[in-house]
Amino acid sequence: MALKSFIAAAAVVALPRVNADFQQACAALASQLTIRDTTVSSTSFVAAGTNLTFPTVDPTCETPFQVVSSDVCRVVLTLVTSNRSSTIMEAWLPSNWTGRFLSTGNGGIGGCIQYTDLDYASSLGFATTGSNNGHSGQNGTLFLNNIEVVRDFAWRSLLTSAVVGKQITNDFYGKPHTKSYYLGCSTGGRQGWKMAQEFPDLFDGIVAGSPALAFDNLTSWSGMFFPIIANAGPDGYPPPPLWGAVDTELLKQCDGIDGAVDGIIEDPSLCNFRPEALICPSANSSSCLTPKQAATVRAIFEPLFADGSLVYPRLQFGPGLVAAVFEIYSQSQFLFTDNWFRFAVFNDPAFNTSVLTPDEISFAWNLNPGDVNTWSGDLSKFRNRGAKILHYHGQQDQIITSANSNRYYDFVSQTMRLPHTSLDEFYRFFRISGMEHCGGGQGATFIGNVEASVASLDPDENVLTAMVRWIEEGVAPETITGTAFVNQTQALGVDFKRAHCRYPYRNVNTGTGDFKDPATWKCIL
Numbered sequence: 001m002a003l004k005s006f007i008a009a010a011a012v013v014a015l016p017r018v019n020a021d022f023q024q025a026c027a028a029l030a031s032q033l034t035i036r037d038t039t040v041s042s043t044s045f046v047a048a049g050t051n052l053t054f055p056t057v058d059p060t061c062e063t064p065f066q067v068v069s070s071d072v073c074r075v076v077l078t079l080v081t082s083n084r085s086s087t088i089m090e091a092w093l094p095s096n097w098t099g100r101f102l103s104t105g106n107g108g109i110g111g112c113i114q115y116t117d118l119d120y121a122s123s124l125g126f127a128t129t130g131s132n133n134g135h136s137g138q139n140g141t142l143f144l145n146n147i148e149v150v151r152d153f154a155w156r157s158l159l160t161s162a163v164v165g166k167q168i169t170n171d172f173y174g175k176p177h178t179k180s181y182y183l184g185c186s187t188g189g190r191q192g193w194k195m196a197q198e199f200p201d202l203f204d205g206i207v208a209g210s211p212a213l214a215f216d217n218l219t220s221w222s223g224m225f226f227p228i229i230a231n232a233g234p235d236g237y238p239p240p241p242l243w244g245a246v247d248t249e250l251l252k253q254c255d256g257i258d259g260a261v262d263g264i265i266e267d268p269s270l271c272n273f274r275p276e277a278l279i280c281p282s283a284n285s286s287s288c289l290t291p292k293q294a295a296t297v298r299a300i301f302e303p304l305f306a307d308g309s310l311v312y313p314r315l316q317f318g319p320g321l322v323a324a325v326f327e328i329y330s331q332s333q334f335l336f337t338d339n340w341f342r343f344a345v346f347n348d349p350a351f352n353t354s355v356l357t358p359d360e361i362s363f364a365w366n367l368n369p370g371d372v373n374t375w376s377g378d379l380s381k382f383r384n385r386g387a388k389i390l391h392y393h394g395q396q397d398q399i400i401t402s403a404n405s406n407r408y409y410d411f412v413s414q415t416m417r418l419p420h421t422s423l424d425e426f427y428r429f430f431r432i433s434g435m436e437h438c439g440g441g442q443g444a445t446f447i448g449n450v451e452a453s454v455a456s457l458d459p460d461e462n463v464l465t466a467m468v469r470w471i472e473e474g475v476a477p478e479t480i481t482g483t484a485f486v487n488q489t490q491a492l493g494v495d496f497k498r499a500h501c502r503y504p505y506r507n508v509n510t511g512t513g514d515f516k517d518p519a520t521w522k523c524i525l
Helices: 005-006 020-032 115-123 147-173 185-200 215-222 227-236 241-258 292-298 321-329 334-345 358-367 380-386 403-416 463-473
Strands: 036-044 051-053 066-067 072-082 085-094 100-106 127-131 179-185 205-209 304-306 310-313 388-394 427-432 479-483 495-501 506-509 519-522
Touching: 020 036, 020 085, 020 147, 036 380, 066 115, 072 147, 085 115, 085 147, 085 463, 100 115, 100 147, 115 127, 115 179, 115 292, 127 147, 147 185, 147 495, 179 185, 179 463, 185 205, 185 388, 205 463, 215 304, 215 334, 215 358, 227 321, 241 321, 241 506, 292 321, 304 358, 334 358, 380 388, 388 403, 388 463, 427 479, 427 495, 495 506
Parallel strands: 100 127, 100 179, 179 205, 205 388, 388 427
Antiparallel strands: 036 072, 051 066, 072 085, 085 127, 304 310, 479 495, 506 519
16 A cells, blocks of 8 residues: 555545645644643644754654654643653644544653654654653653652653643644554553553554563563673673574574574474583584583573562573673663662662562562553453554564563453454454564564554555554454565565464464465464
Protein backbone atom coordinates (compact mmCIF):
# COMPACT_ATOMS: atom_id res chain seq x y z
CA MET A 1 0.00 0.00 0.00
CA ALA A 2 1.49 3.34 -1.03
CA LEU A 3 1.66 6.32 1.31
CA LYS A 4 -0.96 8.17 -0.75
CA SER A 5 -3.34 5.20 -0.56
CA PHE A 6 -2.88 4.88 3.17
CA ILE A 7 -3.66 8.52 3.81
CA ALA A 8 -6.75 8.24 1.62
CA ALA A 9 -8.00 5.30 3.70
CA ALA A 10 -9.78 7.73 6.02
CA ALA A 11 -11.53 10.99 5.19
CA VAL A 12 -8.99 13.79 5.36
CA VAL A 13 -10.25 16.88 7.11
CA ALA A 14 -11.04 19.60 4.60
CA LEU A 15 -8.37 22.14 5.45
CA PRO A 16 -7.07 24.76 3.05
CA ARG A 17 -3.93 23.78 1.24
CA VAL A 18 -0.89 24.57 3.35
CA ASN A 19 -0.63 28.31 2.94
CA ALA A 20 -0.92 31.44 5.02
CA ASP A 21 -4.29 30.31 6.41
CA PHE A 22 -2.89 27.10 7.87
CA GLN A 23 0.15 28.90 9.22
CA GLN A 24 -1.96 31.61 10.79
CA ALA A 25 -4.26 29.02 12.37
CA CYS A 26 -1.22 27.34 13.85
CA ALA A 27 0.20 30.58 15.23
CA ALA A 28 -3.17 31.50 16.74
CA LEU A 29 -3.55 28.15 18.48
CA ALA A 30 -1.38 29.21 21.42
CA SER A 31 -3.82 31.90 22.49
CA GLN A 32 -6.85 29.68 21.93
CA LEU A 33 -5.80 26.75 24.11
CA THR A 34 -7.27 26.82 27.60
CA ILE A 35 -6.00 23.68 29.25
CA ARG A 36 -5.71 23.62 33.02
CA ASP A 37 -2.23 23.50 34.57
CA THR A 38 -0.59 23.92 31.18
CA THR A 39 1.90 26.42 29.81
CA VAL A 40 2.12 26.66 26.03
CA SER A 41 5.69 27.46 24.98
CA SER A 42 5.04 27.80 21.28
CA THR A 43 2.89 26.87 18.33
CA SER A 44 4.72 27.09 15.03
CA PHE A 45 4.31 25.97 11.46
CA VAL A 46 7.09 23.61 10.28
CA ALA A 47 7.33 23.01 6.55
CA ALA A 48 8.15 19.63 5.07
CA GLY A 49 11.89 19.25 4.56
CA THR A 50 12.82 21.41 7.53
CA ASN A 51 15.87 20.24 9.45
CA LEU A 52 14.50 20.79 12.94
CA THR A 53 17.09 21.13 15.71
CA PHE A 54 16.65 20.82 19.48
CA PRO A 55 19.28 22.96 21.24
CA THR A 56 17.61 22.73 24.66
CA VAL A 57 17.20 18.94 24.69
CA ASP A 58 19.44 17.06 27.14
CA PRO A 59 22.54 15.81 25.27
CA THR A 60 22.07 12.28 26.65
CA CYS A 61 18.98 12.03 24.45
CA GLU A 62 21.27 12.14 21.40
CA THR A 63 18.65 14.00 19.36
CA PRO A 64 20.54 16.73 17.48
CA PHE A 65 17.98 17.14 14.69
CA GLN A 66 15.00 15.69 12.87
CA VAL A 67 14.19 16.23 9.22
CA VAL A 68 10.43 16.82 9.11
CA SER A 69 8.66 14.80 6.43
CA SER A 70 5.38 16.70 6.13
CA ASP A 71 3.90 20.10 6.90
CA VAL A 72 2.90 20.25 10.56
CA CYS A 73 1.77 22.62 13.24
CA ARG A 74 4.20 21.98 16.09
CA VAL A 75 2.89 22.63 19.61
CA VAL A 76 5.29 22.64 22.58
CA LEU A 77 3.91 22.84 26.10
CA THR A 78 4.53 21.94 29.73
CA LEU A 79 1.95 20.06 31.81
CA VAL A 80 1.89 20.21 35.59
CA THR A 81 1.34 16.67 36.90
CA SER A 82 1.60 17.35 40.66
CA ASN A 83 2.94 19.97 43.05
CA ARG A 84 6.42 18.48 42.51
CA SER A 85 6.42 17.33 38.89
CA SER A 86 5.69 18.29 35.31
CA THR A 87 6.17 16.93 31.85
CA ILE A 88 7.13 18.53 28.55
CA MET A 89 5.12 17.38 25.57
CA GLU A 90 4.81 18.13 21.89
CA ALA A 91 1.94 17.72 19.46
CA TRP A 92 2.63 17.54 15.72
CA LEU A 93 -0.55 18.33 13.82
CA PRO A 94 -0.23 17.49 10.11
CA SER A 95 -1.89 19.34 7.27
CA ASN A 96 -2.93 15.97 5.81
CA TRP A 97 -4.79 14.86 8.93
CA THR A 98 -6.72 11.61 8.46
CA GLY A 99 -8.81 12.02 11.61
CA ARG A 100 -6.53 9.67 13.53
CA PHE A 101 -4.68 10.41 16.78
CA LEU A 102 -1.49 8.67 17.94
CA SER A 103 0.69 8.87 21.05
CA THR A 104 4.33 7.84 21.02
CA GLY A 105 6.35 6.31 23.84
CA ASN A 106 9.85 6.62 25.23
CA GLY A 107 12.98 4.52 25.57
CA GLY A 108 15.46 3.50 28.24
CA ILE A 109 15.16 5.36 31.51
CA GLY A 110 12.84 7.54 29.57
CA GLY A 111 13.43 11.32 29.57
CA CYS A 112 13.58 11.92 25.81
CA ILE A 113 10.88 12.74 23.28
CA GLN A 114 11.06 10.30 20.38
CA TYR A 115 11.14 12.80 17.53
CA THR A 116 11.58 10.12 14.88
CA ASP A 117 8.28 8.57 15.98
CA LEU A 118 6.58 11.97 15.96
CA ASP A 119 7.73 12.48 12.38
CA TYR A 120 6.86 8.94 11.27
CA ALA A 121 3.29 9.07 12.49
CA SER A 122 2.56 12.67 11.51
CA SER A 123 3.85 11.96 7.99
CA LEU A 124 1.11 9.32 7.74
CA GLY A 125 -1.59 11.80 8.74
CA PHE A 126 -1.84 11.04 12.46
CA ALA A 127 -2.11 13.94 14.89
CA THR A 128 0.84 12.81 17.01
CA THR A 129 2.06 13.50 20.54
CA GLY A 130 5.13 12.66 22.57
CA SER A 131 6.51 13.66 25.96
CA ASN A 132 9.75 13.60 27.94
CA ASN A 133 8.08 11.24 30.43
CA GLY A 134 8.38 13.68 33.31
CA HIS A 135 12.13 14.35 33.35
CA SER A 136 14.86 15.36 30.94
CA GLY A 137 17.69 13.14 29.82
CA GLN A 138 18.58 9.48 29.67
CA ASN A 139 19.10 9.13 33.42
CA GLY A 140 17.07 8.82 36.59
CA THR A 141 18.67 11.35 38.91
CA LEU A 142 15.42 13.32 39.24
CA PHE A 143 13.71 10.24 40.71
CA LEU A 144 15.65 10.88 43.94
CA ASN A 145 13.23 11.50 46.82
CA ASN A 146 10.45 12.44 44.39
CA ILE A 147 7.89 9.72 43.88
CA GLU A 148 5.86 12.08 41.69
CA VAL A 149 8.58 12.09 39.01
CA VAL A 150 8.69 8.29 39.27
CA ARG A 151 4.92 8.14 38.74
CA ASP A 152 5.27 10.30 35.65
CA PHE A 153 7.86 7.88 34.30
CA ALA A 154 5.77 4.83 35.19
CA TRP A 155 2.48 5.92 33.61
CA ARG A 156 1.23 9.45 34.32
CA SER A 157 3.18 11.44 31.75
CA LEU A 158 1.88 9.31 28.88
CA LEU A 159 -1.66 9.31 30.21
CA THR A 160 -1.71 13.08 30.74
CA SER A 161 -0.06 13.99 27.46
CA ALA A 162 -2.40 11.70 25.53
CA VAL A 163 -5.49 13.26 27.11
CA VAL A 164 -4.20 16.79 26.51
CA GLY A 165 -3.05 15.83 23.02
CA LYS A 166 -6.53 14.70 22.09
CA GLN A 167 -7.97 18.01 23.29
CA ILE A 168 -5.41 20.00 21.30
CA THR A 169 -6.15 17.89 18.23
CA ASN A 170 -9.89 18.40 18.51
CA ASP A 171 -9.49 22.16 19.11
CA PHE A 172 -7.16 22.66 16.16
CA TYR A 173 -9.10 20.68 13.58
CA GLY A 174 -12.51 21.64 14.89
CA LYS A 175 -13.80 18.10 15.14
CA PRO A 176 -13.13 15.01 17.26
CA HIS A 177 -10.57 12.42 16.22
CA THR A 178 -11.99 9.21 14.80
CA LYS A 179 -9.62 6.58 16.26
CA SER A 180 -6.70 6.74 18.69
CA TYR A 181 -3.50 4.72 18.47
CA TYR A 182 -0.26 4.17 20.34
CA LEU A 183 3.22 3.27 19.09
CA GLY A 184 6.24 2.47 21.26
CA CYS A 185 9.13 0.06 21.83
CA SER A 186 11.19 -1.00 24.87
CA THR A 187 10.17 1.40 27.66
CA GLY A 188 7.64 2.55 25.09
CA GLY A 189 6.40 -1.03 24.76
CA ARG A 190 5.91 -1.20 28.52
CA GLN A 191 4.06 2.13 28.45
CA GLY A 192 1.68 0.79 25.83
CA TRP A 193 0.97 -2.27 27.92
CA LYS A 194 0.45 -0.10 31.02
CA MET A 195 -2.26 1.80 29.20
CA ALA A 196 -3.94 -1.43 28.07
CA GLN A 197 -3.85 -2.85 31.60
CA GLU A 198 -4.82 0.22 33.63
CA PHE A 199 -6.35 2.78 31.24
CA PRO A 200 -8.18 0.66 28.65
CA ASP A 201 -10.32 3.53 27.32
CA LEU A 202 -7.36 5.62 26.15
CA PHE A 203 -6.41 3.92 22.87
CA ASP A 204 -8.27 1.87 20.30
CA GLY A 205 -5.13 0.22 18.94
CA ILE A 206 -1.75 -0.27 20.60
CA VAL A 207 1.51 -1.38 18.94
CA ALA A 208 3.90 -2.38 21.73
CA GLY A 209 7.36 -3.70 20.89
CA SER A 210 10.08 -5.40 22.96
CA PRO A 211 8.30 -4.29 26.14
CA ALA A 212 10.08 -3.72 29.45
CA LEU A 213 7.42 -5.69 31.32
CA ALA A 214 7.91 -6.66 34.97
CA PHE A 215 10.09 -3.58 35.10
CA ASP A 216 11.65 -3.90 38.55
CA ASN A 217 12.67 -7.48 37.89
CA LEU A 218 13.96 -6.52 34.44
CA THR A 219 16.30 -3.98 36.03
CA SER A 220 17.48 -6.68 38.45
CA TRP A 221 18.08 -9.09 35.56
CA SER A 222 19.97 -6.40 33.63
CA GLY A 223 22.09 -5.90 36.71
CA MET A 224 23.21 -9.54 36.94
CA PHE A 225 25.60 -9.44 33.97
CA PHE A 226 28.15 -7.04 35.44
CA PRO A 227 28.84 -9.15 38.57
CA ILE A 228 28.90 -12.37 36.52
CA ILE A 229 31.61 -10.93 34.28
CA ALA A 230 33.48 -9.30 37.17
CA ASN A 231 33.47 -12.50 39.22
CA ALA A 232 34.71 -14.53 36.26
CA GLY A 233 38.03 -12.71 36.40
CA PRO A 234 40.56 -12.52 33.56
CA ASP A 235 40.81 -16.29 33.25
CA GLY A 236 37.05 -16.74 33.02
CA TYR A 237 36.40 -13.93 30.55
CA PRO A 238 36.21 -15.21 26.96
CA PRO A 239 38.30 -12.72 24.95
CA PRO A 240 36.79 -11.07 21.84
CA PRO A 241 38.58 -13.39 19.37
CA LEU A 242 36.55 -16.28 20.82
CA TRP A 243 33.13 -14.63 20.49
CA GLY A 244 32.85 -15.67 16.88
CA ALA A 245 33.64 -19.27 17.82
CA VAL A 246 30.79 -19.20 20.35
CA ASP A 247 28.41 -17.95 17.65
CA THR A 248 29.55 -20.63 15.25
CA GLU A 249 28.97 -23.38 17.79
CA LEU A 250 25.62 -21.92 18.86
CA LEU A 251 24.40 -21.91 15.27
CA LYS A 252 25.80 -25.39 14.72
CA GLN A 253 23.67 -26.65 17.61
CA CYS A 254 20.50 -24.63 17.03
CA ASP A 255 20.28 -23.01 13.59
CA GLY A 256 18.82 -26.06 11.84
CA ILE A 257 15.99 -26.61 14.34
CA ASP A 258 13.68 -24.51 12.16
CA GLY A 259 14.62 -26.48 9.03
CA ALA A 260 16.96 -23.91 7.44
CA VAL A 261 20.64 -23.24 8.11
CA ASP A 262 20.54 -19.51 7.44
CA GLY A 263 22.23 -17.90 10.45
CA ILE A 264 18.85 -17.04 12.01
CA ILE A 265 17.13 -18.87 14.86
CA GLU A 266 13.37 -18.64 14.43
CA ASP A 267 12.40 -19.93 17.89
CA PRO A 268 15.16 -19.56 20.52
CA SER A 269 12.98 -21.28 23.13
CA LEU A 270 13.74 -24.59 21.36
CA CYS A 271 17.51 -24.06 21.60
CA ASN A 272 19.46 -25.58 24.49
CA PHE A 273 22.96 -24.38 23.74
CA ARG A 274 25.86 -26.20 25.43
CA PRO A 275 28.93 -23.93 25.52
CA GLU A 276 30.82 -26.87 27.04
CA ALA A 277 31.05 -28.28 23.51
CA LEU A 278 33.78 -25.70 22.91
CA ILE A 279 36.01 -27.02 25.70
CA CYS A 280 39.11 -28.77 24.34
CA PRO A 281 42.56 -29.68 25.71
CA SER A 282 44.40 -26.89 23.93
CA ALA A 283 43.67 -23.75 25.88
CA ASN A 284 45.44 -21.65 23.25
CA SER A 285 43.16 -22.69 20.40
CA SER A 286 41.30 -19.91 18.62
CA SER A 287 38.10 -21.97 18.73
CA CYS A 288 38.21 -23.41 22.25
CA LEU A 289 36.94 -22.28 25.64
CA THR A 290 38.45 -23.17 28.96
CA PRO A 291 36.04 -24.77 31.44
CA LYS A 292 35.85 -21.50 33.35
CA GLN A 293 35.12 -19.50 30.19
CA ALA A 294 32.40 -21.97 29.22
CA ALA A 295 30.89 -21.55 32.69
CA THR A 296 30.82 -17.77 32.18
CA VAL A 297 29.06 -18.11 28.83
CA ARG A 298 26.55 -20.48 30.39
CA ALA A 299 25.94 -18.08 33.29
CA ILE A 300 24.96 -15.15 31.07
CA PHE A 301 22.29 -17.32 29.44
CA GLU A 302 20.83 -18.50 32.76
CA PRO A 303 17.55 -17.14 34.17
CA LEU A 304 17.69 -15.04 37.31
CA PHE A 305 16.32 -16.51 40.53
CA ALA A 306 16.06 -15.02 44.02
CA ASP A 307 15.34 -17.24 47.00
CA GLY A 308 14.22 -20.00 44.68
CA SER A 309 11.70 -17.89 42.75
CA LEU A 310 12.06 -16.86 39.12
CA VAL A 311 12.90 -13.19 38.77
CA TYR A 312 13.38 -13.07 34.99
CA PRO A 313 13.75 -15.69 32.26
CA ARG A 314 16.99 -16.37 30.46
CA LEU A 315 18.49 -14.36 27.64
CA GLN A 316 17.33 -16.00 24.42
CA PHE A 317 20.03 -17.83 22.44
CA GLY A 318 21.20 -16.10 19.29
CA PRO A 319 24.32 -15.15 17.37
CA GLY A 320 25.98 -11.92 18.47
CA LEU A 321 24.51 -11.97 21.96
CA VAL A 322 27.69 -13.05 23.74
CA ALA A 323 29.53 -10.13 22.17
CA ALA A 324 26.67 -7.77 23.01
CA VAL A 325 26.57 -8.79 26.67
CA PHE A 326 30.30 -8.34 27.13
CA GLU A 327 30.29 -5.01 25.29
CA ILE A 328 27.24 -3.57 27.08
CA TYR A 329 27.61 -4.89 30.61
CA SER A 330 31.30 -5.54 31.34
CA GLN A 331 32.71 -2.08 32.13
CA SER A 332 30.33 -0.96 34.87
CA GLN A 333 26.89 -1.65 36.23
CA PHE A 334 24.19 -1.09 33.61
CA LEU A 335 23.13 2.57 33.69
CA PHE A 336 19.41 1.92 33.95
CA THR A 337 19.84 -0.62 36.75
CA ASP A 338 22.21 1.65 38.62
CA ASN A 339 19.96 4.71 38.30
CA TRP A 340 16.76 2.86 39.13
CA PHE A 341 18.03 1.21 42.31
CA ARG A 342 19.91 4.26 43.61
CA PHE A 343 17.37 6.98 42.87
CA ALA A 344 13.94 5.30 42.61
CA VAL A 345 14.10 2.19 44.82
CA PHE A 346 16.41 3.12 47.70
CA ASN A 347 16.60 6.94 47.35
CA ASP A 348 20.30 6.72 48.16
CA PRO A 349 22.88 8.04 45.67
CA ALA A 350 25.58 6.08 47.54
CA PHE A 351 23.77 2.74 47.26
CA ASN A 352 26.09 0.07 45.83
CA THR A 353 24.48 -1.60 42.81
CA SER A 354 27.50 -3.66 41.73
CA VAL A 355 25.91 -6.80 43.22
CA LEU A 356 22.19 -6.98 44.01
CA THR A 357 21.21 -9.36 46.79
CA PRO A 358 18.06 -11.51 46.70
CA ASP A 359 16.57 -9.35 49.45
CA GLU A 360 17.21 -6.16 47.45
CA ILE A 361 15.71 -7.71 44.32
CA SER A 362 12.58 -8.79 46.20
CA PHE A 363 12.32 -5.42 47.93
CA ALA A 364 12.32 -3.57 44.60
CA TRP A 365 9.60 -5.80 43.14
CA ASN A 366 7.37 -5.50 46.19
CA LEU A 367 7.93 -1.75 46.52
CA ASN A 368 7.02 -1.27 42.83
CA PRO A 369 7.92 2.46 42.76
CA GLY A 370 5.30 4.51 40.98
CA ASP A 371 3.40 1.31 40.09
CA VAL A 372 5.89 0.69 37.30
CA ASN A 373 5.98 -3.12 37.13
CA THR A 374 3.29 -3.47 34.43
CA TRP A 375 2.51 -7.12 35.11
CA SER A 376 -1.24 -7.60 35.04
CA GLY A 377 -2.72 -10.47 33.08
CA ASP A 378 -6.34 -9.30 33.14
CA LEU A 379 -7.10 -7.42 29.93
CA SER A 380 -10.87 -7.90 30.18
CA LYS A 381 -11.78 -4.20 30.13
CA PHE A 382 -9.47 -3.56 27.18
CA ARG A 383 -10.96 -6.50 25.27
CA ASN A 384 -14.55 -5.67 26.15
CA ARG A 385 -14.41 -2.19 24.64
CA GLY A 386 -13.15 -3.62 21.35
CA ALA A 387 -9.56 -2.36 21.61
CA LYS A 388 -6.68 -4.33 20.07
CA ILE A 389 -2.99 -4.77 20.83
CA LEU A 390 -0.18 -5.88 18.53
CA HIS A 391 2.86 -7.02 20.49
CA TYR A 392 6.19 -7.83 18.80
CA HIS A 393 9.62 -8.79 20.07
CA GLY A 394 12.93 -9.38 18.29
CA GLN A 395 14.35 -12.85 18.86
CA GLN A 396 17.92 -11.53 19.04
CA ASP A 397 17.25 -8.81 21.61
CA GLN A 398 20.39 -7.88 23.55
CA ILE A 399 18.63 -5.59 26.07
CA ILE A 400 15.33 -7.28 27.03
CA THR A 401 15.09 -11.04 26.66
CA SER A 402 12.34 -12.02 24.25
CA ALA A 403 11.58 -14.98 26.53
CA ASN A 404 9.76 -12.58 28.84
CA SER A 405 7.29 -11.69 26.10
CA ASN A 406 6.51 -15.40 25.67
CA ARG A 407 6.02 -15.60 29.42
CA TYR A 408 3.71 -12.59 29.50
CA TYR A 409 1.50 -13.91 26.70
CA ASP A 410 1.13 -17.20 28.57
CA PHE A 411 0.42 -15.27 31.79
CA VAL A 412 -2.46 -13.43 30.08
CA SER A 413 -3.77 -16.73 28.75
CA GLN A 414 -3.68 -18.25 32.25
CA THR A 415 -5.17 -15.19 33.97
CA MET A 416 -8.05 -14.78 31.53
CA ARG A 417 -8.52 -18.54 31.06
CA LEU A 418 -8.42 -18.13 27.30
CA PRO A 419 -6.71 -20.26 24.64
CA HIS A 420 -4.68 -18.55 21.95
CA THR A 421 -7.61 -18.77 19.54
CA SER A 422 -9.62 -16.51 21.85
CA LEU A 423 -6.72 -14.16 22.59
CA ASP A 424 -6.36 -13.72 18.84
CA GLU A 425 -9.56 -11.67 18.87
CA PHE A 426 -7.82 -8.73 20.56
CA TYR A 427 -4.17 -9.62 21.30
CA ARG A 428 -1.61 -10.86 18.79
CA PHE A 429 2.08 -11.37 19.53
CA PHE A 430 4.66 -11.67 16.74
CA ARG A 431 8.18 -13.01 17.24
CA ILE A 432 10.55 -11.30 14.79
CA SER A 433 13.44 -13.64 14.10
CA GLY A 434 16.90 -12.10 13.80
CA MET A 435 15.78 -8.71 15.18
CA GLU A 436 17.87 -7.01 17.84
CA HIS A 437 16.43 -4.55 20.36
CA CYS A 438 13.58 -2.71 18.57
CA GLY A 439 15.29 -3.11 15.20
CA GLY A 440 18.41 -4.14 13.33
CA GLY A 441 19.87 -7.61 13.10
CA GLN A 442 20.34 -10.17 10.35
CA GLY A 443 16.70 -11.17 9.96
CA ALA A 444 13.79 -9.70 8.02
CA THR A 445 13.49 -6.91 10.58
CA PHE A 446 12.03 -4.03 8.58
CA ILE A 447 8.44 -4.18 9.79
CA GLY A 448 7.49 -0.49 10.03
CA ASN A 449 7.74 -0.33 13.81
CA VAL A 450 9.92 2.79 13.62
CA GLU A 451 10.64 5.30 10.87
CA ALA A 452 14.04 3.81 10.08
CA SER A 453 12.53 0.34 9.60
CA VAL A 454 9.89 1.03 6.99
CA ALA A 455 10.13 -1.13 3.88
CA SER A 456 6.46 -0.80 2.96
CA LEU A 457 3.19 0.70 4.14
CA ASP A 458 1.31 -2.42 3.11
CA PRO A 459 -0.48 -3.63 6.27
CA ASP A 460 0.86 -7.12 5.63
CA GLU A 461 4.38 -5.70 6.05
CA ASN A 462 3.96 -2.85 8.51
CA VAL A 463 2.86 -3.21 12.14
CA LEU A 464 1.42 0.31 12.38
CA THR A 465 -0.72 0.15 9.26
CA ALA A 466 -1.65 -3.44 10.20
CA MET A 467 -3.10 -2.09 13.44
CA VAL A 468 -5.04 0.60 11.58
CA ARG A 469 -6.52 -2.01 9.26
CA TRP A 470 -7.40 -4.26 12.21
CA ILE A 471 -9.23 -1.46 14.03
CA GLU A 472 -10.90 0.21 11.07
CA GLU A 473 -11.58 -2.72 8.75
CA GLY A 474 -11.68 -5.64 11.17
CA VAL A 475 -8.88 -7.48 9.34
CA ALA A 476 -6.51 -8.99 11.91
CA PRO A 477 -2.88 -9.63 10.94
CA GLU A 478 -2.20 -13.33 10.43
CA THR A 479 1.53 -12.78 9.96
CA ILE A 480 3.83 -9.77 9.67
CA THR A 481 6.13 -9.96 6.67
CA GLY A 482 9.50 -8.39 7.33
CA THR A 483 12.13 -7.34 4.84
CA ALA A 484 15.89 -7.83 4.98
CA PHE A 485 18.04 -5.63 2.79
CA VAL A 486 21.46 -6.49 1.46
CA ASN A 487 23.93 -5.61 4.22
CA GLN A 488 20.96 -4.05 6.06
CA THR A 489 21.10 -1.15 3.59
CA GLN A 490 17.94 -0.21 1.70
CA ALA A 491 19.88 1.36 -1.16
CA LEU A 492 21.41 -2.05 -1.95
CA GLY A 493 18.02 -3.67 -2.51
CA VAL A 494 16.00 -6.47 -0.94
CA ASP A 495 17.87 -9.57 0.18
CA PHE A 496 14.82 -11.56 1.30
CA LYS A 497 11.41 -11.33 2.97
CA ARG A 498 9.91 -13.57 5.63
CA ALA A 499 6.47 -13.80 7.20
CA HIS A 500 6.76 -13.80 10.99
CA CYS A 501 4.27 -15.97 12.86
CA ARG A 502 2.07 -14.97 15.74
CA TYR A 503 2.67 -16.79 19.00
CA PRO A 504 2.30 -19.65 19.85
CA TYR A 505 2.86 -20.60 16.19
CA ARG A 506 6.48 -20.97 15.10
CA ASN A 507 8.14 -20.62 11.73
CA VAL A 508 9.58 -23.70 10.02
CA ASN A 509 11.12 -24.16 6.62
CA THR A 510 9.55 -26.75 4.35
CA GLY A 511 12.82 -27.55 2.61
CA THR A 512 11.16 -27.19 -0.79
CA GLY A 513 13.33 -24.38 -2.15
CA ASP A 514 15.54 -21.43 -1.35
CA PHE A 515 15.07 -20.43 2.29
CA LYS A 516 15.05 -16.79 1.16
CA ASP A 517 11.77 -17.48 -0.61
CA PRO A 518 8.90 -16.60 1.78
CA ALA A 519 6.84 -19.42 0.26
CA THR A 520 9.20 -22.03 1.72
CA TRP A 521 8.18 -21.14 5.28
CA LYS A 522 5.03 -21.99 7.21
CA CYS A 523 3.62 -21.38 10.68
CA ILE A 524 2.99 -24.46 12.81
CA LEU A 525 2.00 -25.10 16.42
